[in-house]
Structures are given as C-alpha cells and as structure tokens.
Amino acid sequence: MISHCFFVVHLRERLHGSGHVSPGRGSNAYYGARVAHLILCAATLLVYCVYRWLIYPTFISPLAKIPNAHPTCSIFPVWLWLQQRRGCENASIYRAHEIHGPIVRVGPNEVSVNSLEGVRKVYIGGFQRTEWFQQFRNYDGTSNLVTFFDGKTHSIRKRMLAHFYSKSYLLGSEDLWTLSREILCKRLLPDLNDAADERRGIDVYEMGFAVSAELMAAYIFGVQNGMDTTRKGTEKQRRHYLELSKIKMNRLKNSKNAVKELELHCFEMCQKTEQALEQELEKKPTLDSVITNPVIYTQLRASIPATEGITNEVEVRRLIASEVIDSIEAARENCGITLTYVMWQLSKRVDLQSQLRDELASLQSSFSQHSEQLFTSHTLQELDRCSLLDAIVKETLRCHPPAPGSQRRLSPKGGTVIEGYEIPFGVIVSLSPYTMHRNESVYPNAHDFKPERWLQVRGTADDQRYVDGEDEKSGDTQNPLQNELRKWFLVFGQGGRMCIGSNFALLVLKLLLASIYTNFDTYIIDEGNTQQKDGIMGGPIGEKLVLGFTHVR
Numbered sequence: 001m002i003s004h005c006f007f008v009v010h011l012r013e014r015l016h017g018s019g020h021v022s023p024g025r026g027s028n029a030y031y032g033a034r035v036a037h038l039i040l041c042a043a044t045l046l047v048y049c050v051y052r053w054l055i056y057p058t059f060i061s062p063l064a065k066i067p068n069a070h071p072t073c074s075i076f077p078v079w080l081w082l083q084q085r086r087g088c089e090n091a092s093i094y095r096a097h098e099i100h101g102p103i104v105r106v107g108p109n110e111v112s113v114n115s116l117e118g119v120r121k122v123y124i125g126g127f128q129r130t131e132w133f134q135q136f137r138n139y140d141g142t143s144n145l146v147t148f149f150d151g152k153t154h155s156i157r158k159r160m161l162a163h164f165y166s167k168s169y170l171l172g173s174e175d176l177w178t179l180s181r182e183i184l185c186k187r188l189l190p191d192l193n194d195a196a197d198e199r200r201g202i203d204v205y206e207m208g209f210a211v212s213a214e215l216m217a218a219y220i221f222g223v224q225n226g227m228d229t230t231r232k233g234t235e236k237q238r239r240h241y242l243e244l245s246k247i248k249m250n251r252l253k254n255s256k257n258a259v260k261e262l263e264l265h266c267f268e269m270c271q272k273t274e275q276a277l278e279q280e281l282e283k284k285p286t287l288d289s290v291i292t293n294p295v296i297y298t299q300l301r302a303s304i305p306a307t308e309g310i311t312n313e314v315e316v317r318r319l320i321a322s323e324v325i326d327s328i329e330a331a332r333e334n335c336g337i338t339l340t341y342v343m344w345q346l347s348k349r350v351d352l353q354s355q356l357r358d359e360l361a362s363l364q365s366s367f368s369q370h371s372e373q374l375f376t377s378h379t380l381q382e383l384d385r386c387s388l389l390d391a392i393v394k395e396t397l398r399c400h401p402p403a404p405g406s407q408r409r410l411s412p413k414g415g416t417v418i419e420g421y422e423i424p425f426g427v428i429v430s431l432s433p434y435t436m437h438r439n440e441s442v443y444p445n446a447h448d449f450k451p452e453r454w455l456q457v458r459g460t461a462d463d464q465r466y467v468d469g470e471d472e473k474s475g476d477t478q479n480p481l482q483n484e485l486r487k488w489f490l491v492f493g494q495g496g497r498m499c500i501g502s503n504f505a506l507l508v509l510k511l512l513l514a515s516i517y518t519n520f521d522t523y524i525i526d527e528g529n530t531q532q533k534d535g536i537m538g539g540p541i542g543e544k545l546v547l548g549f550t551h552v553r
C-alpha cells in the first residue's frame with residue numbers, strides 16, 4: 001500500500017517533468033500539491049488499515065460470526081495476552097465458554113472450542129501443532145517427537161517408541177517391575193520410614209518430581225545408568241537438579257546455563273549407557289547391584305539409523321538425547337504434579353486412604369515392605385485391576401490436570417467447520433483439559449473431587465453399581481457413562497499427537513501410591529498454597545506440600 005502511494009507521487013512528478021504546466025519547485029503551489037499527495041496516501045493507508053484490521057475481522061471474516069470472549073477479541077490479541085499476564089488464561093476462557101457456548105473467539109486469529117466435535121476434528125483429525133511447540137527442541141535446535149511438524153517424520157518416530165510405552169508391553173515388563181522395586185523399596189521407602197520414625201515432614205512436591213524423573217530415567221537408560229537423587233543423603237544433588245529444572249521450565253534468569261547443565265547431565269547418562277552396551281556390562285550384576293535393560297535407549301539406538309536413515313553416530317546420539325531429555329522432563333513435571341495432588345487429596349480423607357489400603361490388601365502381591373512377595377511379575381497386572389486406585393488417579397488428573405492449558409493447533413488448508421462455524425486456513429484452534437473437565441453435564445459437581453464417578457454405571461441414584469477395571473486398550477467399554485467420561489478426559493491429549501507416556505505415567509503413579517499407602521498413613525503438615533497455577537503447566541502455586549507419615553500397623 002505504501003509503495004503504491006509512492007508510485008502515484010512518482011508518476012505525478014514524471015508527468016510534471018514531461019511538459020505539463022506545473023508549479024515551480026519551491027513555490028507554494030508545488031508544496032501544496034505535495035502535501036495533497038501525502039494526505040491522499042495517508043488517507044488511502046488509513047482506509048486500508050481500517051478495513052484490514054477492523055471491518056474485515058469484525059464483520060466480514062468467517063470468524064466474525066463466532067461469539068467473542070471479549071468485544072476487542074476480533075481486533076486485538078490483547079485480551080488473551082492480558083489473561084496470560086495475569087495468570088488467569090484458563091479460567092477466563094472457561095468463563096467465556098460458560099457464557100457463549102462451545103466455541104468462542106479469543107483473538108483475531110484464534111478460537112477456543114469445548115465439545116466432542118472439537119476433539120474429533122482438531123486432534124483426531126490431526127491438525128498441525130503451532131510454532132510454539134518448537135521451544136521443546138533441545139541440543140541447539142535438535143527436534144524430537146514433540147516438535148516434529150512433518151506428519152511422516154513424526155509417525156515414524158512415534159511408531160518406533162509406541163510399543164515400548166504400550167500398556168500391554170509395560171504390564172509384562174520385567175525391567176519395569178525390577179527397576180521400580182529397586183527405586184521404591186531401596187531408595188524411597190527407607191527415607192519415608194525414617195521420616196515416620198523421626199516424625200519428620202516430607203515435601204512430597206519435591207519427592208514426587210525427583211522420583212518420577214528417576215523412574216523414567218531408569219526405564220530409558222537402565223536403573224544402573226540413570227539418576228540417583230531420591231535416596232536419603234542425595235538431598236543436595238536432588239535440590240540442585242530440581243532448581244535447574246525450575247529455572248528451565250519457567251525461563252528464569254540464567255536459563256541458558258541451566259539448560260546447558262541439564263543437557264550435559266542427560267548426555268552423560270547417554271554416554272554411560274552407550275559404554276555399558278559396548279562393553280556388554282548390563283547383565284552382570286554384582287551382589288548388591290540391580291541391573292535392568294536400557295529399554296528406550298536401546299530401541300532408539302537401533303531404530304534411528306534403520307528407519308530414519310541417519311548413520312552419523314554423533315548425530316544419532318544427539319537425536320536420542322533430544323528425545324529422552326524431553327521424556328524425563330515430561331515425567332518429572334507431569335507425574336510430580338499429579339503425585340502431589342493425589343497425596344494431598346488422600347491426606348484430607350482418612351476414609352479414602354483406608355479404603356485404598358483395603359483394596360491393595362486384597363491383592364496377591366503385597367506392597368508391604370516386610371513381604372517376600374513385594375513386586376513380582378504379577379504385580380503390575382494386579383495393580384492395573386485395582387478399580388478404586390484407578391478412580392483416585394483419574395479423578396486427580398481430572399480435577400488437577402498437570403498441563404491444564406490450551407493444546408493449540410492450526411486449522412488445515414481449505415479450512416474446516418466446527419460447531420457450524422466456518423474456520424479458514426491458518427487459524428489457531430484449541431481445547432483445554434481445564435475447560436473440558438469442568439463440564440457439569442458430564443462430570444456433575446465438577447469442582448468436587450469424587451473418585452466414585454469413575455466407578456459408577458448409568459442408572460438411578462439407588463442403582464449405582466460398581467464396575468471392575470475396564471479394558472483401557474479397547475477405549476469404549478460396555479458402560480456408556482464411563483465412555484462419556486473418558487471422551488471428555490483430555491489430560492493426555494487425544495489423536496495422533498496424544499501423550500506417548502500416558503500408560504507409563506498411570507502405572508508408575510499407581511506403583512508409587514500402592515507402595516506408600518500400604519505402608520503409611522499420611523497427614524498434612526504444611527500445604528502452602530495448593531491452588532493450581534493457571535497456565536500451560538498447573539503445579540501448586542506454593543510449590544510445596546509437606547506431609548507427615550505414620551507407619552500402618
């Protein structure tokens with residue numbers, strides 16, 4: 001537009017110069033003509049801007065028909081930005097849906113949806129992720145599962161790993177139960193025992209983050225090559241590691257140095273695993289050491305060259321490191337936050353703790369520290385059938401999703417139609433667990449923590465029967481009410497980009513809870529501020545939860 005105006009001025013000058021009668025340079029008439037041209041250009045520019053940024057988005061764009069979360073949303077992206085700055089983005093979008101229904105415009109080029117049709121179109125339909133996800137690249141921009149844009153590259157990598165994170169594989173994995181026994185029984189429980197004896201409080205927020213990262217690292221690298229920051233005596237390393245993680249996640253000052261140190265730490269674990277594999281040391285345990293296979297590392301090391309065609313060893317190691325550091329972070333943050341909230345909820349309800357203990361006591365496997373049966377090959381399968389435990393974990397994830405924020409995508413070429421509204425190509429479309437999980441018609445009294453809802457079948461109030469553990473794999477169950485609850489459950493995302501670690505996360509959380517609550521009662525000593533942060537991640541604002549532990553008789 002600006003260049004067009006200059007062209008007009010230039011043309012007029014050429015005309016003047018080619019013999020037309022024109023006011024002489026420096027004369028008043030000459031300057032008057034120039035000013036008139038400039039005014040004309042400015043007016044044209046203004047009209048264009050008003051049309052482009054006011055009239056078109058507000059009245060003509062297909063998005064204009066969608067209700068605005070705020071009157072300015074069609075023109076400026078300021079409303080959303082302000083909600084983010086104020087730390088109330090999720091709550092504000094939720095309120096907008098309550099007022100306007102299943103679809104709202106939250107910015108000139110962004111809409112939020114809250115419906116199953118939205119889930120089906122956006123996630124199951126495979127809309128692309130936005131640029132925002134690129135920040136999860138590691139090692140100077142090396143991609144991984146989270147950041148791959150191209151669908152083909154993404155699905156090759158996902159297929160490479162999916163089997164080793166599938167529920168059926170994990171339930172039968174000797175590596176998983178062996179490494180869990182090592183970490184929980186030899187590192188975590190002895191510290192909790194001491195805490196109970198000494199009447200010392202434990203910050204389970206810190207403990208949850210550390211033990212989750214440690215379990216994930218052990219599955220990736222083998223327990224002997226992974227992390228060791230949970231046991232008593234490692235408090236200094238643990239706090240240093242968690243401090244670095246916090247700096248990285250919150251992009252605080254010095255985050256570059258923190259990122260470097262964390263990447264180096266992960267790279268060292270890769271190198272240690274590589275050396276062990278080269279020397280075939282894995283299967284030679286000494287008397288007091290336990291060794292497990294580096295399940296994920298070995299798979300990536302074999303499959304990246306074979307299926308992605310990358311043979312340069314340094315490059316392969318970089319790709320592996322970029323992939324696994326993300327998984328450790330995902331486990332640390334998401335499982336850490338979830339464990340904190342489950343234990344907070346259980347500590348408020350002694351009755352629920354004892355019901356859970358009764359369910360665990362009915363199993364053949366025992367989680368008692370004094371039992372010979374502790375963690376056998378049946379343990380994981382048995383644990384998976386505990387319906388109350390499952391309900392407690394699911395209800396915690398519903399009420400306190402660790403990643404409650406909008407899962408943003410871009411509308412595809414050719415556009416789409418959602419909830420009857422046309423959405424052109426390139427619009428940011430999102431749904432969020434925060435809003436989906438608060439739907440009163442699916443989750444009555446949605447603001448209350450009610451594990452029972454995951455155990456009920458549809459019927460009258462007096463006809464609420466309990467169902468045994470359903471087959472998670474099949475998705476749909478015989479129970480229409482449970483199917484409905486699951487469809488609205490967005491905690492792990494849905495579709496092709498859904499969380500690859502969901503089964504691992506659920507199983508590890510159940511193992512942790514079974515081990516802790518079989519042996520201890522917990523009570524709150526200092527809960528700080530347990531309100532969830534309103535953002536992409538939703539840890540407790542106070543970043544702590546100090547619980548007391550007492551031995552179960």
Ligand code: HEM
Pocket residue numbers: 145146147158216326327328330331334335338401402403407408490491492493494496497498499500501502504505
């Ligand atoms: C309670 C625990 C967890 C929660 C709530 C969670 C949540 C999520 C969500 C919501 C997404 C999808 C985001 C989107 O659609 O844009 C996701 C993706 C992902 N998660 Fe998790 N996660 C958890 C644990 C884990 C663990 C333990 C791992 C370790 C393997 C993991 C690895 C990943 C990866 C690699 C992706 C990207 C998948 C893809 O793009 O195909 N997550 N997670």
